[in-house]
Amino acid sequence: MDILRFITAGSVDDGKSTLIGRLLYDSKSIMIDQLTAIQQQTKHKALGEIDLALLTDGLRAEREQGITIDVAYKYFSTPKRKFIIADAPGHVQYTRNMVTGASNANLIIILIDARNGVVEQTKRHSIIAALLKIPHVIIAINKMDMVDYSEDTFNNIVIDYAAVAESLGLNNITYLPISALNGDNIVEKSELLSWYDGPSLLSLLENISIHQDVNLNITRFPVQYVIRPQSPEWHDYRGYAGKLISGILKQGDAVTVLPEGLTTTIDYIEHNGKKVNEAFAPQSIVLHLKDDIDVSRGNLIVPSHQLPTVSKEITTLICWMDAKPLQKGNRYWLQINSTMVKCMVSEIQYALDVNTLEQKNNVSYIGLNEIAKIVLKTASPLAFDSYNTLSANGGAILIDEATNVTVGACMLQ
Amino acid sequence: MEKYHLYHLDHLDQLESEAIHIFREVAGQFEKPVLLFSGGKDSITLVHLALRAFRPGNFPFPLLHIDTGHNFPEVLQFRDALVHEIGEQLIVRKVEDTMRSKNLPEPKGKFASRNALQTFTLLDAIEEFKFDACIGGARRDEEKARAKERIFSVRDEFGQWDPKLQRPELWNIYNGKIHKGENVRVFPISNWTELDIWNYIKRHQIALPSIYFAHQREVIEYEGQLVAVSPFIQIAEDDCITTKQVRYRTVGDMSCTAAIESTATNIDDIIAEIIATKTSERGETRIDDKVSEAAMEDRKKNGYF
Structure with a gap:
């Protein structure tokens, strides 16, 4: 079922x-x-x-x-x-x-x-x-x-x-x-x-x-949490816990840790406490890497031959969800899966009339329930895919810095 | 096409992965989370899921039991054995202590329930330990106010839920940002039904308190519901005490949880019984939900789960 x-x-x-x-x-x-x-x-x-x-x-x-x-x-x-x-x-x-x-x-x-x-x-x-x-x-x-x-x-x-x-x-x-x-x-x-x-x-x-x-062709693994028991029994254990949001990962795969871009290979994979040869979306797993590199929550692990976009400038469609309008220059938190970065609205390209589908140019703000295309500048590079190609790694939310409320739904381009 | 048949999760595996993902979001986003543990099947399932999310590490949170003092003894024994077995920390806060310190009167009536008073104890415990996220085993299929609640449900500093001002919750992205003093109630098994829980318990052979299975018990019948004879309820002269073979579909207080007549002594029997039943879980067993049509919504607005 x-x-x-x-x-x-x-x-x-x-x-x-x-x-x-x-x-x-x-x-x-x-x-x-x-x-x-x-x-x-x-x-x-x-x-x-x-x-x-x-x-x-x-x-x-x-x-x-x-x-x-x-x-x-x-x-x-x-x-x-x-x-x-x-x-x-x-x-x-x-x-x-x-x-x-x-x-x-x-x-x-x-x-x-x-x-x-x-x-x-x-x-x-x-x-x-x-x-x-x-x-x-x-x-x-x-x-x-x-x-x-x-x-x-x-x-x-x-x-x-x-x-x-x-x-x-x-x-x-x-x-x-x-x-x-x-x-x-x-x-x-x-x-x-x-x-x-x-x-x-x-x-x-x-x-x-x-x-x-479920997209099984492009593989994306956002790190949610690092499991480090630090007990005598599990002294050297360091596992990266997360959900495989798309694709398939196998033991021995060459992977890149983003946004830094460090490369390593998969040492082994655990699923529900057991070692497995491979894992697939949408399983929650624990990943172990061959090399001792710095990986933490917010990193995205991907196969080295299948890199997503990594950029500080992101064009996105947005559905605005807050009574306070979105304006050029406003700052927000941008959250995609387990990654959170600060960002600023650098441009409003157009607003979409949801009844006629007409594009309205030269708009100065986006109001509640409006849909628009905007450009965001992020404080640090973000690894993402186009929503149309891979929605699991292309959907993001904007969070108001002052109220902490989710104010926008972004479909990254 | 081949690939999609090979790499396919069934509904229980999907629900499990979703719940583990939510647990790990809590661990990643909050400083002081806590898991609310009642000893019922839903919170036992939560513990099982947390083991899958965090082992071989320890839970990044303690368990908290809000003890009304009206417990089934079997459930308390089970709780202590489970905590011992998994080696995690359990905090118990008693409603009786809250009543004493706040000078609250003992509820009156035939089935005087301390259910509403639990909210005070819970809010005090949140304050005492500065908990910023409370993980609970509520399911959306239980009740219609719950059907409306987000997986990350933000409560203000008084623990109140504002159903008209819920944050949009998109895709599988959980916004756990809060102000100091606020907390988030997190429901990892929101999308599970009662039957999903039982099928999951069966698949993973999860142990449960004995009262879930059919046993002999002294009960009185009141407005069509069977209530166990205990020191916590008032028995009138015209109440007829009989011994029946019963089991519990939910575990709450002895004073406000009704038993059902059943011969189901194992999980397969229980699953068959649930599939055949014509009454909902809370409707059949919770005396406290019938007070008004919006009983749950009102309790939630006041800080209840």
Whole structure:
């Protein structure tokens, strides 16, 4: 059994929480006591049926306002897969929460209300999917019951969306007509949608191939922590603990320690306390090097024939997540995996209009939930890859020096 | 394609690696971390994961048990044996001492629970030792407020969680930067479900306190829940004490944790039972969660885990 992480996105009333509720309910992942609790709340709200959306809205403010504010994680499994759902808010003011949920997703389900077709929010959610390089996209055209299960309506929306997808370079798209409220095409295929010959949503989720979502071709090992027992028994033990974020490492491999650039070979590898000949992503391991060189947290160990970029000047796309705007000259901490360096914004190249995709030049600041391309200068050289080539070593965050809050999501170029 | 079949981690191995990564981020980013240990299966799993993250070195943190005084004796014995076996430091802070020093009244009622009072003791211990990161075994599948919480969850100097002001948490990058006096609650097994925990325990043959397995116990039945007869609960004249074969699905205080009728005497039986069950873990066994719909959210806002 493997794990599929997916995010659901849609506008406020597209039925996103209902869809998740339906998946959990129909896959029998909801327990009686949870159901009783939401039945009681549904009564409070004076609605007729069980409000499946109540299953995911976890905070009091969310239940009161009937909206999703922050990402809720939900879990269910079938005999084939374990699923982790990031139920993210759709509203523009919570874009940063959506980016949070999207950053670890193998797949995104973008909901479109069949009555409304492709709207502004659909485009914004698609831009985020494209920016974060989410490997698989499902366009779920919901509320088909409200349009008499019309094949024409479905086809017209598919044509509209395909144009958006093309402009964004989004691939791996599957289109699916559903009614989350009635359960059409969610777990079982619906007879009311007999013109649709693809699988149901659950069947899609169970069968999409996600092996390739882990990059095994480029090897990167960020050092998190140095294990030095300093006990008589383990006197000379010095192990570099970390997670292999991509690729494969073998005993005897020639490696380079970055950003300094010192070279050595792998003496041996430990996985869960046992020596192994090789390790692969995403295993957490302990590495032992042949030579006694200075290695500590923040270093990146890579095969010597597969060097990443090492630079003090970094161009990056950024999704800004703070109320205080980003401006040229501002200083931040830049964190990529276990490496932290100080940096300064040296240039704002352009801001992206998330509705029209237009590039706006000559902008002096970037506001909350805006996307921009900027240049950062770092205090010391940083070893990284382009996010498009290797997202595991190309995603970084900016941290405000004064508040310590995470203020930006960077996709390094 | 061949490569991807050869180098593939199943869901438990993925969850394990994710948790070890989080443990090592704590070790790398904080000065004074601590692991909160309750003696339950989730915190025992945390200890097992910490062994994998740091051996042959020692843990870069002690264990902390917030002792309500309402423990199952089996769990305390287990705790002491485990700590002895792994040779790590255990700190115990007692709710009773907090009640004495702060002049807090003993909670009243049939199942008078010191659960809420634990928060005071925890916050005092954080203050006493200047802990900057507290690692806990909470899981997002347990409860809907927990489903919303980040893996690195920043608390202010009063230990409070502000669910509306959570830091974005992207990819596998954990921002542990805090101001003096604040602390971070860290949840390495956020993405595990109850069933994942049991399957992991089975795979690695992790030992557990005996109360997780079916045994004979004197209980009273109260609003459909079975509560063990102990000095910590009030037994009324019309309560009917019976001996039943039960086990515990979660380990909390004797005063607020309910048992379930079960014949599951080994891990395979327990896994089969969980797969068949129609009631959630906390719903079935926690008397303290039913107070209000937002009981957990409110407790978290006040510094609880």
